Amino acid sequence: METETRxxxxRIHVRTRLCNGCGDCVTACPINERLRLENNPNEELYTLRVRNGKCEVVNLDACDGCGVCVEACSTRSLKLELVEER
Ligand code: SF4
Ligand code: SF4
Incomplete structure (x- = not known):
């Protein structure tokens, strides 16, 4: 019998004009939290980061669309979109 991983x-859109680089989204993301607890130094695995005073999307492979980052952003700079349902 075949099994399939779904x-x-x-995708996360950053309205950079509104973003103040506070980093609340970065620290709120549970994926980032897990990587931090594991002391994982690979920045490319983290979902979001702040660079040059703005939020930047790095890696959404592990993103489960929980929306915590969107809720954490006080300037409403983030928009979460489901791009593909598998
Ligand atoms: S939606 Fe959830 S898992 Fe995805 S980047 Fe935001 S906080 Fe992290
Ligand atoms: S997107 Fe929002 S929470 Fe994230 S750094 Fe910018 S202002 Fe802060």
């Missing part, structure tokens, strides 16, 4: 694909 995973939705999400």
């Amino acid at each position: 995973k939705n694909v999400y």
Whole structure:
């Protein structure tokens, strides 16, 4: 019998004009939290980061679309979109 792994694909849009680089989204993301607890130094695995005073999307492979980052952003700079349902 064949098994299939299903995973939705999400995209996050950053309205850079509104973003103040506070980093609340970065620290709120549970994926980032897990990587931090593991002391994982690979920056490319983290979902979001702040560079040059703005939020930047790095890696959404592990993003489960929980929306915590969107909720954490006080300037409403983030928009979460489901791009592919698998
Ligand atoms: S939607 Fe959830 S998992 Fe994806 S980047 Fe935001 S906080 Fe992290
Ligand atoms: S997107 Fe929002 S929470 Fe994230 S750094 Fe910018 S202002 Fe802060």
